[in-house]
Amino acid sequence: QVQLVESGGGLVQAGDSLRLSCAASGRTFGSDVMGWFRQAPGKEREFVARITRSGFTTYYADSVKGRFTISRDNAKNTVYLQMSSLKPEDTAVYYCAAGGWGLAPETYDYWGQGTQVTVSS
Numbered sequence: 001q002v003q004l005v006e007s008g009g010g011l012v013q014a015g016d017s018l019r020l021s022c023a024a025s026g027r028t029f030g031s032d033v034m035g036w037f038r039q040a041p042g043k044e045r046e047f048v049a050r051i052t053r054s055g056f057t058t059y060y061a062d063s064v065k066g067r068f069t070i071s072r073d074n075a076k077n078t079v080y081l082q083m084s085s086l087k088p089e090d091t092a093v094y095y096c097a098a099g100g101w102g103l104a105p106e107t108y109d110y111w112g113q114g115t116q117v118t119v120s121s
Contacts, residue, residue, distance in 0.1 A: 022096030
């Protein structure tokens with residue numbers, strides 16, 4: 001029904017930048033909101049950012065506010081996460097989510113497979 005594929009992760013140094021992409025296929029139902037989450041080893045999946053269909057409304061976790069920017073291109077069915085001033089604490093698997101609305105993972109219906117971001121000090 002809906003498939004999400006993340007890309008753009010990798011190994012970087014502290015202070016570097018990365019841009020993650022999430023390509024969507026099929027249709028999402030029930031919500032126009034898409035989000036990014038991350039999960040570090042031994043920790044639960046946590047909210048990073050979300051964006052509405054229009055792109056006008058965005059919301060960020062305090063831990064990434066001012067450093068990360070979420071955007072979307074509806075013509076390409078793609079959502080992006082531009083990450084700057086990366087810190088070792090940002091190391092995690094980053095997941096794209098769709099068909100949801102909130103800050104909790106369980107409010108989203110569709111998920112990508114994740115892309116690894118590793119930040120060395």
